[in-house]
Amino acid sequence: xxxxxxxxLARAAARPLALxxxxxxxxxxxxxxxxxxxVHAATRSFGAAGAAVAAFSAGSAVAAPxxxxxxxxxxxxxxxxxxxxxxxxxxxxxxxCVLRAPTVTLLGTAGLAGIVAPPLIATAxxxxxxxxxxxxxxxxxxxxxxLADLGQLVSPGLTGILAxxxxxxxxxxxxxxxxxxxxxxxALTGRRQLxxxxxxxxxxxxxxxxxxxxxxxxxxxxxxxxLWAGGLEVSVTALASHHGAAELAALPLSAMAVGGIVASxxxxxxxxxxxxxxxxxAGSLLVGAALPLTLVEPSLPSLTAIAxxxxxxxGVLGVALFELLxxxxxxxxxxxxxxxxxxxxxxxxxxGASLAGTLVRDGTTRAxxxxxxxxxxxxxxxxxxxxxxxxxSSHV
Numbered sequence: 001x002x003x004x005x006x007x008x009l010a011r012a013a014a015r016p017l018a019l020x021x022x023x024x025x026x027x028x029x030x031x032x033x034x035x036x037x038x039v040h041a042a043t044r045s046f047g048a049a050g051a052a053v054a055a056f057s058a059g060s061a062v063a064a065p066x067x068x069x070x071x072x073x074x075x076x077x078x079x080x081x082x083x084x085x086x087x088x089x090x091x092x093x094x095x096x097c098v099l100r101a102p103t104v105t106l107l108g109t110a111g112l113a114g115i116v117a118p119p120l121i122a123t124a125x126x127x128x129x130x131x132x133x134x135x136x137x138x139x140x141x142x143x144x145x146x147l148a149d150l151g152q153l154v155s156p157g158l159t160g161i162l163a164x165x166x167x168x169x170x171x172x173x174x175x176x177x178x179x180x181x182x183x184x185x186x187a188l189t190g191r192r193q194l195x196x197x198x199x200x201x202x203x204x205x206x207x208x209x210x211x212x213x214x215x216x217x218x219x220x221x222x223x224x225x226x227l228w229a230g231g232l233e234v235s236v237t238a239l240a241s242h243h244g245a246a247e248l249a250a251l252p253l254s255a256m257a258v259g260g261i262v263a264s265x266x267x268x269x270x271x272x273x274x275x276x277x278x279x280x281x282a283g284s285l286l287v288g289a290a291l292p293l294t295l296v297e298p299s300l301p302s303l304t305a306i307a308x309x310x311x312x313x314x315g316v317l318g319v320a321l322f323e324l325l326x327x328x329x330x331x332x333x334x335x336x337x338x339x340x341x342x343x344x345x346x347x348x349x350x351x352g353a354s355l356a357g358t359l360v361r362d363g364t365t366r367a368x369x370x371x372x373x374x375x376x377x378x379x380x381x382x383x384x385x386x387x388x389x390x391x392x393s394s395h396v
Contacts, residue, residue, distance in 0.1 A: 002269065003269075004136060004138075004139040004268065004269055004271065005139055005143060005265075005268070005269070007136060007139075008131075008132060008136045008139050008140055008143065011131060011132075013131050013189055014131050014132075014140070016185050016188075016189055017124060017127060017128065017131065017185070017186065017189045018143060018147070019182075019185065020120070020124060020181075020182040020183075020185035020186045020189070021120075021121065021124050021143075021144050021147050021182070021186075022147050022150070022151070023178045023179065023181055023182040023185075024120040024121055024124065024178075024179060024182040024183075024186070025121070025147050025148045025150070025151030025152075026151040026154070026155055026158070026175075026178060027175045027176070027178045027179035027182065028120075028121070028151075028179065029148075029151040029152045029155040030151075030155040030156075030158065030159045030175050031056065031172075031175060032053050032056075032057075033155070033156055033159045033160075034159050034163070034168070034171050034172040034175050035049065035052050035053050035056060035110065035172065036049040036050070036052075036053060037049075037159070037160075037163045037168035037171065037172075038094065038097040038168040038169045038171070038172045039052045039097060039106055039110075040168070041097070041167070041168040041169065042096075042097040042098070042100045042101075042106070042169075043100070043103060043106070045103075048103045048106065048107075051103070051107055052106055052107055052110040053110075054350070055107045055108075055110040055111035055114065056110040056111065056113060056114035057114060057346055057350060058111065058114065058350075059110075059111040059112065059113070059114030059115040059117075060114035060115070060117045060346070061114075061342070061343045061346040061347055062115075062343070063114075063115045063116075063117075064117075064119065064339035064340070064342055064343045064346075065207055065209075065336055065339050065340055065343060067082060067116075067117075067118070067119050067339060068119050068122055068335040068336035068337070068338065068339030068340075069207055069335075069336045070082075071119055071122070071123055071335040071336075072332055072333055072334070072335045072336050075190075075191065076123055076127070076186065076187050076188075076189075076190030076191045077187055077191050078187075079118050079119070079120070079123055079183055079186055079187040079190070080183070080184065080187045082116055082117070082118035082119070082183070083118045083179075083180055083183030083184060083187070085116040086113060086116045086117050086118055086176075086179070086180070086183075087176060087177075087179075087180045089109060089112040089113040089115075089116055090109075090113040090172075090176045091173070091176065092109045092112075092113075093106065093109035093110050093112075093113050093172075094169050094172055094173050094176070096109050097168075097169045097172070098169050118179070118183045119335055119338070119339050120179065120182050120183055120186055121144075121148075121338070121342075122334075122335045122336075122338035122339050122342070123186050123187075123190055123335050124144065124186045124190070125141070125144060125322055125325065125334070125338055126190070126331070126334040126335055126338075127186065127189055127190040128140040128141060128143075128144055128322075129141075129326050129334075131189075137323065137326065138267070138268055138270075138273070138319065138323060139268040139269070140268075141268070141319050141322035141323050142264045142265060142267050142268020142269075142319045143264075143265075143268060144322060145260070145264040145268075145315060145318040145319045145322060146260070146261045146264040146265050146268075146315070148260075148318070149257045149258075149260035149261040149264065149311070149315065150257070150261055152257045152260075153254055153257035153258065153261070156250065159171055159175070162174060207333075207336055207340075208329055208333040208336050208337050208340070209337075209340050211329070211333070212328050212329050212337070213385075213388045214324070214327075214328035214329075214388045214389050215328055215329055215337055215340065216388075217381065217382070217385040217388045217389060218321065218324065218325075218328070218341060218389075219340055219341060219344045220344075220381050220385075221284065221378045221381050221382055222341050222344040222345045222348065223344045223345070223347060223348040224348060224374050224375075224377045224378035224381060225287075225314075225345060225348065225374075225375075225378050226344065226345035226346065226347060226348020226349035226350075226351070226352060227348040227349070227351055227352035227355075227370070227374035227377075228287075228291060228352060228370075228371045228372075228374035228375045228378065229345070229348070229349050229352065230348065230349035230350060230351065230352030230353035230354075230356065231352035231353065231355060231356035231367060231370045231371045231374065232253075232291070232294075232352075232356075232371045233249075233253065233353060233356075234352075234353050234356035234357050234360060234367065235294075235356050235360060235364050235367040235368050235370075235371055236249045236252050236253060236303060237249040238356075238360040238364050238367065239298060239299075239300065239303070239364045240300060242364070243300060248300055251300060251304050252300065252303040252304040252306075252307040253307065255304045255305075255307040255308045255311065256307035256308065256310060256311035256314070257311060258308065258311065259307065259308040259309065259310070259311025259312040259314075259315065260311040260312065260314050260315035260318065261315065262312065262315070263311070263312040263313070263314075263315030263316050264315040264316075264318060264319050267279065267315070267316055267319045267320075268319060275391050276319075276320040276321075276323035276324045276327070276391060277320070277324065277386065277389040277390055277391050279316055279317065279319070279320040280317045280320035280321060280324060280382065280389060281382050281383065281386055281389075282313075282316060282317075283313045283314060283315070283316030283317025283318070283320060284313070284317050284378055284379040284382040284383075285313075285379050285382075285383075286309065286310070286312065286313030286316065287310050287313035287314055287317070287375050287378070287379065288375045288376045288378060288379030288380070289379075290306050290309040290310040290313060290375075291306065291310050291371050291372050291375035291376075292372035292375065292376065293306050294306055294368040294371060294372060295365070295368050295369060295372055298364065298368060310375075321341070324389060324391070325337055325338060327391045328388075328389070348374075352370070352371075352374065355370055356370055356371075
Protein backbone atom coordinates (compact mmCIF):
# COMPACT_ATOMS: atom_id res chain seq x y z
CA UNK A 1 0.00 0.00 0.00
CA UNK A 2 2.81 2.39 0.84
CA UNK A 3 5.07 1.72 -2.14
CA UNK A 4 3.74 4.63 -4.20
CA UNK A 5 4.13 7.00 -1.28
CA UNK A 6 7.69 5.81 -0.66
CA UNK A 7 8.49 6.40 -4.33
CA UNK A 8 6.95 9.87 -4.16
CA LEU A 9 8.77 10.92 -1.00
CA ALA A 10 12.03 9.58 -2.40
CA ARG A 11 12.01 12.61 -4.68
CA ALA A 12 13.93 15.33 -2.88
CA ALA A 13 11.48 18.13 -3.57
CA ALA A 14 8.55 16.09 -2.24
CA ARG A 15 9.72 15.98 1.35
CA PRO A 16 9.91 19.73 2.00
CA LEU A 17 6.66 20.25 0.12
CA ALA A 18 4.93 17.62 2.27
CA LEU A 19 6.23 19.41 5.38
CA UNK A 20 4.99 22.74 4.04
CA UNK A 21 1.54 21.31 3.31
CA UNK A 22 1.34 19.78 6.78
CA UNK A 23 2.22 23.13 8.37
CA UNK A 24 -0.17 25.04 6.10
CA UNK A 25 -3.13 22.74 6.71
CA UNK A 26 -2.47 22.73 10.45
CA UNK A 27 -2.26 26.51 10.61
CA UNK A 28 -5.26 27.27 8.43
CA UNK A 29 -7.53 24.70 10.10
CA UNK A 30 -6.51 26.12 13.51
CA UNK A 31 -6.85 29.82 12.74
CA UNK A 32 -10.57 30.04 13.52
CA UNK A 33 -10.31 28.55 17.00
CA UNK A 34 -7.06 30.41 17.75
CA UNK A 35 -8.65 33.75 16.76
CA UNK A 36 -11.67 33.04 18.96
CA UNK A 37 -9.50 32.21 21.95
CA UNK A 38 -7.18 35.21 21.48
CA VAL A 39 -9.98 37.76 20.99
CA HIS A 40 -12.06 36.35 23.83
CA ALA A 41 -9.04 36.56 26.15
CA ALA A 42 -8.62 40.21 25.14
CA THR A 43 -12.27 41.31 25.21
CA ARG A 44 -14.15 38.67 27.24
CA SER A 45 -16.70 38.76 24.44
CA PHE A 46 -17.63 35.84 22.22
CA GLY A 47 -19.47 38.30 20.04
CA ALA A 48 -16.24 40.14 19.29
CA ALA A 49 -14.44 36.81 18.81
CA GLY A 50 -17.00 35.64 16.28
CA ALA A 51 -16.85 38.96 14.46
CA ALA A 52 -13.07 38.70 14.23
CA VAL A 53 -13.29 35.22 12.70
CA ALA A 54 -15.90 36.51 10.26
CA ALA A 55 -13.68 39.46 9.31
CA PHE A 56 -10.69 37.20 8.69
CA SER A 57 -12.71 34.64 6.75
CA ALA A 58 -14.52 37.24 4.64
CA GLY A 59 -11.29 39.01 3.75
CA SER A 60 -9.61 35.75 2.85
CA ALA A 61 -12.51 34.44 0.75
CA VAL A 62 -13.25 37.60 -1.21
CA ALA A 63 -9.62 38.28 -2.14
CA ALA A 64 -8.61 34.65 -2.79
CA PRO A 65 -9.14 34.58 -6.60
CA UNK A 66 -7.18 37.81 -7.02
CA UNK A 67 -4.32 36.37 -4.98
CA UNK A 68 -4.37 33.19 -7.06
CA UNK A 69 -4.36 35.20 -10.27
CA UNK A 70 -1.33 37.12 -9.00
CA UNK A 71 0.59 33.87 -8.38
CA UNK A 72 -0.35 32.51 -11.80
CA UNK A 73 0.98 35.69 -13.37
CA UNK A 74 4.12 36.22 -11.28
CA UNK A 75 5.04 32.67 -10.34
CA UNK A 76 5.49 30.98 -6.93
CA UNK A 77 8.00 33.63 -5.84
CA UNK A 78 5.04 35.97 -5.54
CA UNK A 79 3.99 33.85 -2.58
CA UNK A 80 6.81 35.44 -0.57
CA UNK A 81 5.11 38.83 -0.85
CA UNK A 82 1.81 37.50 0.49
CA UNK A 83 3.57 35.50 3.19
CA UNK A 84 5.42 38.59 4.44
CA UNK A 85 2.29 40.77 4.26
CA UNK A 86 0.25 38.15 6.09
CA UNK A 87 2.87 37.73 8.80
CA UNK A 88 2.91 41.50 9.31
CA UNK A 89 -0.87 41.93 9.37
CA UNK A 90 -1.44 38.86 11.53
CA UNK A 91 1.34 40.00 13.86
CA UNK A 92 -0.43 43.33 14.21
CA UNK A 93 -3.62 41.47 15.06
CA UNK A 94 -1.85 39.43 17.75
CA UNK A 95 -0.33 42.62 19.17
CA UNK A 96 -3.78 44.21 19.25
CA CYS A 97 -5.04 41.22 21.23
CA VAL A 98 -2.15 41.40 23.71
CA LEU A 99 -2.63 45.15 24.17
CA ARG A 100 -6.42 44.73 24.48
CA ALA A 101 -7.00 47.21 21.68
CA PRO A 102 -10.52 48.42 20.82
CA THR A 103 -12.72 45.95 19.00
CA VAL A 104 -12.65 47.98 15.81
CA THR A 105 -8.85 47.61 15.72
CA LEU A 106 -9.11 43.87 16.26
CA LEU A 107 -11.62 43.52 13.45
CA GLY A 108 -9.59 45.70 11.08
CA THR A 109 -6.34 43.83 11.59
CA ALA A 110 -8.11 40.45 11.38
CA GLY A 111 -9.72 41.43 8.10
CA LEU A 112 -6.42 42.68 6.67
CA ALA A 113 -4.67 39.45 7.68
CA GLY A 114 -7.34 37.53 5.78
CA ILE A 115 -7.09 39.70 2.67
CA VAL A 116 -3.36 39.07 2.30
CA ALA A 117 -3.39 35.40 3.40
CA PRO A 118 -1.03 33.54 1.05
CA PRO A 119 -2.60 30.91 -1.28
CA LEU A 120 -0.32 28.21 0.11
CA ILE A 121 -2.34 25.10 -0.66
CA ALA A 122 -3.38 26.34 -4.10
CA THR A 123 0.26 26.88 -5.07
CA ALA A 124 1.37 23.64 -3.43
CA UNK A 125 -1.28 21.62 -5.29
CA UNK A 126 0.06 22.82 -8.64
CA UNK A 127 3.62 22.11 -7.49
CA UNK A 128 2.71 18.55 -6.48
CA UNK A 129 1.51 17.85 -10.03
CA UNK A 130 4.90 18.75 -11.46
CA UNK A 131 6.93 16.97 -8.78
CA UNK A 132 4.96 13.73 -9.04
CA UNK A 133 4.56 13.44 -12.79
CA UNK A 134 1.85 11.30 -14.41
CA UNK A 135 2.86 8.09 -12.63
CA UNK A 136 2.60 9.41 -9.06
CA UNK A 137 0.23 12.35 -9.35
CA UNK A 138 -2.67 10.52 -7.69
CA UNK A 139 -0.48 9.54 -4.74
CA UNK A 140 0.70 13.14 -4.44
CA UNK A 141 -2.81 14.58 -4.36
CA UNK A 142 -3.94 11.82 -1.97
CA UNK A 143 -1.08 12.65 0.39
CA UNK A 144 -2.03 16.32 0.29
CA UNK A 145 -5.70 15.53 0.93
CA UNK A 146 -4.86 13.25 3.85
CA LEU A 147 -2.69 15.98 5.36
CA ALA A 148 -5.72 18.26 5.19
CA ASP A 149 -7.82 15.78 7.17
CA LEU A 150 -4.95 15.19 9.59
CA GLY A 151 -4.71 18.93 10.21
CA GLN A 152 -8.45 19.05 10.84
CA LEU A 153 -8.10 16.15 13.26
CA VAL A 154 -5.26 17.43 15.43
CA SER A 155 -5.67 21.21 15.17
CA PRO A 156 -8.34 21.77 17.88
CA GLY A 157 -6.44 19.81 20.50
CA LEU A 158 -3.07 21.33 19.63
CA THR A 159 -4.46 24.86 19.63
CA GLY A 160 -6.15 24.28 22.97
CA ILE A 161 -2.97 22.86 24.51
CA LEU A 162 -0.88 25.82 23.31
CA ALA A 163 -3.48 28.31 24.56
CA UNK A 164 -3.54 26.75 28.02
CA UNK A 165 0.18 26.04 28.29
CA UNK A 166 1.36 29.45 27.04
CA UNK A 167 -1.43 31.89 26.16
CA UNK A 168 -4.10 32.25 23.48
CA UNK A 169 -2.18 35.05 21.77
CA UNK A 170 1.02 33.02 21.69
CA UNK A 171 -0.87 30.03 20.32
CA UNK A 172 -2.05 32.20 17.42
CA UNK A 173 1.47 33.60 16.95
CA UNK A 174 2.89 30.07 16.68
CA UNK A 175 0.33 29.19 14.01
CA UNK A 176 1.21 32.35 12.08
CA UNK A 177 4.88 31.37 12.23
CA UNK A 178 4.00 27.89 10.92
CA UNK A 179 2.06 29.38 8.01
CA UNK A 180 4.92 31.76 7.24
CA UNK A 181 7.48 28.94 7.19
CA UNK A 182 5.17 26.95 4.92
CA UNK A 183 4.89 29.92 2.58
CA UNK A 184 8.65 30.21 2.21
CA UNK A 185 9.06 26.46 1.56
CA UNK A 186 6.26 26.35 -1.03
CA ALA A 187 7.63 29.43 -2.79
CA LEU A 188 11.16 28.02 -3.00
CA THR A 189 10.00 24.54 -4.03
CA GLY A 190 7.52 25.84 -6.57
CA ARG A 191 10.06 28.15 -8.15
CA ARG A 192 12.18 25.15 -9.04
CA GLN A 193 9.31 22.90 -10.14
CA LEU A 194 6.67 25.00 -11.89
CA UNK A 195 7.13 26.31 -15.43
CA UNK A 196 7.93 29.97 -15.84
CA UNK A 197 4.83 32.16 -15.51
CA UNK A 198 3.27 33.18 -18.77
CA UNK A 199 2.20 36.61 -19.95
CA UNK A 200 -1.54 36.29 -19.31
CA UNK A 201 -4.16 38.62 -20.72
CA UNK A 202 -5.86 41.00 -18.34
CA UNK A 203 -8.93 39.36 -16.79
CA UNK A 204 -12.10 40.68 -15.29
CA UNK A 205 -13.12 39.80 -11.75
CA UNK A 206 -14.53 36.36 -12.64
CA UNK A 207 -11.34 35.28 -14.42
CA UNK A 208 -10.91 31.56 -15.10
CA UNK A 209 -14.35 30.61 -13.81
CA UNK A 210 -15.87 32.03 -16.99
CA UNK A 211 -13.57 29.86 -19.11
CA UNK A 212 -14.29 26.41 -17.69
CA UNK A 213 -17.71 24.83 -17.35
CA UNK A 214 -16.11 22.04 -15.30
CA UNK A 215 -14.74 24.55 -12.81
CA UNK A 216 -18.20 26.09 -12.49
CA UNK A 217 -19.54 22.63 -11.66
CA UNK A 218 -16.88 22.08 -9.01
CA UNK A 219 -17.50 25.53 -7.51
CA UNK A 220 -21.24 24.87 -7.31
CA UNK A 221 -20.59 21.53 -5.62
CA UNK A 222 -18.18 23.17 -3.18
CA UNK A 223 -20.77 25.78 -2.18
CA UNK A 224 -23.18 22.95 -1.35
CA UNK A 225 -20.40 21.02 0.43
CA UNK A 226 -19.58 24.10 2.49
CA LEU A 227 -23.25 24.44 3.43
CA TRP A 228 -23.48 20.90 4.77
CA ALA A 229 -20.07 21.06 6.46
CA GLY A 230 -20.85 24.31 8.28
CA GLY A 231 -24.31 23.08 9.19
CA LEU A 232 -22.99 19.74 10.41
CA GLU A 233 -20.51 21.34 12.84
CA VAL A 234 -23.24 23.42 14.45
CA SER A 235 -25.81 20.60 14.44
CA VAL A 236 -23.47 18.05 16.01
CA THR A 237 -22.34 20.54 18.65
CA ALA A 238 -25.94 21.39 19.49
CA LEU A 239 -26.87 17.72 19.80
CA ALA A 240 -23.86 17.07 22.03
CA SER A 241 -24.85 20.06 24.17
CA HIS A 242 -28.34 18.63 24.57
CA HIS A 243 -26.68 15.49 25.90
CA GLY A 244 -24.82 17.54 28.49
CA ALA A 245 -21.38 18.12 26.98
CA ALA A 246 -20.85 20.19 23.84
CA GLU A 247 -17.22 19.04 23.79
CA LEU A 248 -18.40 15.57 22.76
CA ALA A 249 -19.06 17.01 19.29
CA ALA A 250 -15.37 16.36 18.70
CA LEU A 251 -16.10 12.61 18.44
CA PRO A 252 -18.11 12.56 15.19
CA LEU A 253 -16.13 15.45 13.71
CA SER A 254 -12.86 13.64 14.42
CA ALA A 255 -14.34 10.41 13.08
CA MET A 256 -15.11 12.17 9.81
CA ALA A 257 -11.50 13.31 9.55
CA VAL A 258 -10.26 9.77 10.23
CA GLY A 259 -12.55 8.41 7.53
CA GLY A 260 -11.16 10.98 5.12
CA ILE A 261 -7.54 10.15 5.93
CA VAL A 262 -8.03 6.42 5.42
CA ALA A 263 -9.97 6.86 2.16
CA SER A 264 -7.49 9.38 0.75
CA UNK A 265 -4.48 7.21 1.47
CA UNK A 266 -6.23 4.14 0.08
CA UNK A 267 -7.12 5.88 -3.19
CA UNK A 268 -3.59 7.22 -3.56
CA UNK A 269 -2.05 3.79 -2.97
CA UNK A 270 -3.76 2.24 -5.97
CA UNK A 271 -1.74 2.26 -9.16
CA UNK A 272 -4.91 1.81 -11.22
CA UNK A 273 -8.34 3.19 -10.40
CA UNK A 274 -11.31 4.81 -12.16
CA UNK A 275 -10.85 8.21 -13.77
CA UNK A 276 -11.05 11.18 -11.37
CA UNK A 277 -14.43 12.35 -12.68
CA UNK A 278 -15.95 8.95 -11.83
CA UNK A 279 -14.35 8.93 -8.38
CA UNK A 280 -15.56 12.48 -7.75
CA UNK A 281 -19.09 11.38 -8.59
CA ALA A 282 -18.80 8.23 -6.45
CA GLY A 283 -17.53 10.19 -3.45
CA SER A 284 -20.30 12.76 -3.84
CA LEU A 285 -22.92 10.02 -3.96
CA LEU A 286 -21.50 8.34 -0.85
CA VAL A 287 -21.63 11.60 1.12
CA GLY A 288 -25.09 12.36 -0.25
CA ALA A 289 -26.35 8.94 0.84
CA ALA A 290 -24.70 8.94 4.28
CA LEU A 291 -25.60 12.35 5.70
CA PRO A 292 -29.41 12.04 5.33
CA LEU A 293 -29.13 9.15 7.81
CA THR A 294 -28.51 11.78 10.50
CA LEU A 295 -32.27 12.36 10.45
CA VAL A 296 -32.96 8.83 11.73
CA GLU A 297 -33.02 9.22 15.52
CA PRO A 298 -29.67 11.01 15.73
CA SER A 299 -27.40 10.17 18.65
CA LEU A 300 -23.70 10.69 19.16
CA PRO A 301 -22.80 7.01 18.52
CA SER A 302 -24.88 6.87 15.32
CA LEU A 303 -23.55 10.24 14.16
CA THR A 304 -20.00 9.04 14.72
CA ALA A 305 -20.59 5.97 12.54
CA ILE A 306 -22.27 8.07 9.84
CA ALA A 307 -19.42 10.58 9.98
CA UNK A 308 -16.85 7.88 9.24
CA UNK A 309 -18.74 6.91 6.07
CA UNK A 310 -19.31 10.51 5.01
CA UNK A 311 -15.66 11.31 5.70
CA UNK A 312 -14.57 8.39 3.53
CA UNK A 313 -16.76 9.67 0.71
CA UNK A 314 -15.35 13.15 1.10
CA GLY A 315 -11.82 11.73 1.08
CA VAL A 316 -12.50 9.97 -2.22
CA LEU A 317 -13.96 13.06 -3.87
CA GLY A 318 -11.25 15.28 -2.38
CA VAL A 319 -8.43 13.40 -4.08
CA ALA A 320 -10.43 13.34 -7.31
CA LEU A 321 -11.01 17.09 -7.03
CA PHE A 322 -7.27 17.78 -6.78
CA GLU A 323 -6.72 15.61 -9.86
CA LEU A 324 -9.57 17.14 -11.85
CA LEU A 325 -8.00 20.58 -11.63
CA UNK A 326 -5.12 19.23 -13.71
CA UNK A 327 -7.61 18.50 -16.49
CA UNK A 328 -10.34 21.14 -16.38
CA UNK A 329 -8.25 24.33 -16.38
CA UNK A 330 -5.02 25.25 -18.18
CA UNK A 331 -1.86 24.92 -16.04
CA UNK A 332 -1.39 28.69 -16.23
CA UNK A 333 -4.68 29.13 -14.35
CA UNK A 334 -4.22 26.37 -11.77
CA UNK A 335 -3.66 28.50 -8.66
CA UNK A 336 -6.53 30.88 -9.37
CA UNK A 337 -8.84 27.93 -10.08
CA UNK A 338 -8.15 26.37 -6.69
CA UNK A 339 -8.77 29.66 -4.89
CA UNK A 340 -12.26 29.82 -6.44
CA UNK A 341 -12.96 26.48 -4.78
CA UNK A 342 -11.74 27.63 -1.37
CA UNK A 343 -13.81 30.80 -1.68
CA UNK A 344 -16.89 28.78 -2.63
CA UNK A 345 -16.53 26.40 0.29
CA UNK A 346 -15.82 29.20 2.76
CA UNK A 347 -18.95 31.06 1.64
CA UNK A 348 -21.04 27.90 1.87
CA UNK A 349 -19.63 27.02 5.29
CA UNK A 350 -20.40 30.47 6.69
CA UNK A 351 -23.96 30.34 5.36
CA GLY A 352 -24.48 26.77 6.56
CA ALA A 353 -23.25 27.52 10.06
CA SER A 354 -25.41 30.64 10.26
CA LEU A 355 -28.55 28.85 9.04
CA ALA A 356 -27.98 25.87 11.33
CA GLY A 357 -27.37 28.21 14.26
CA THR A 358 -30.83 29.65 13.70
CA LEU A 359 -32.49 26.27 13.19
CA VAL A 360 -31.08 24.57 16.32
CA ARG A 361 -32.94 27.00 18.57
CA ASP A 362 -35.95 24.71 18.19
CA GLY A 363 -34.05 21.43 18.25
CA THR A 364 -31.64 19.72 15.90
CA THR A 365 -34.06 18.01 13.50
CA ARG A 366 -34.39 20.91 11.07
CA ALA A 367 -30.63 21.61 11.25
CA UNK A 368 -29.83 18.02 10.29
CA UNK A 369 -32.43 18.30 7.52
CA UNK A 370 -30.42 21.26 6.19
CA UNK A 371 -27.28 19.08 6.23
CA UNK A 372 -29.06 16.26 4.42
CA UNK A 373 -30.55 18.54 1.77
CA UNK A 374 -27.23 20.24 1.03
CA UNK A 375 -25.33 16.95 0.83
CA UNK A 376 -27.96 15.61 -1.58
CA UNK A 377 -27.78 18.85 -3.56
CA UNK A 378 -24.01 18.54 -3.96
CA UNK A 379 -24.44 14.99 -5.26
CA UNK A 380 -27.28 16.11 -7.51
CA UNK A 381 -25.19 18.86 -9.07
CA UNK A 382 -22.35 16.41 -9.69
CA UNK A 383 -24.75 13.96 -11.36
CA UNK A 384 -26.55 16.57 -13.44
CA UNK A 385 -23.32 18.14 -14.71
CA UNK A 386 -21.13 15.04 -14.81
CA UNK A 387 -20.46 15.47 -18.51
CA UNK A 388 -18.59 18.71 -17.82
CA UNK A 389 -16.15 16.83 -15.57
CA UNK A 390 -15.05 14.27 -18.13
CA UNK A 391 -11.27 14.16 -18.19
CA UNK A 392 -11.39 13.45 -21.91
CA SER A 393 -13.01 16.84 -22.59
CA SER A 394 -11.30 20.17 -23.11
CA HIS A 395 -10.57 22.77 -20.47
CA VAL A 396 -13.65 24.77 -21.34
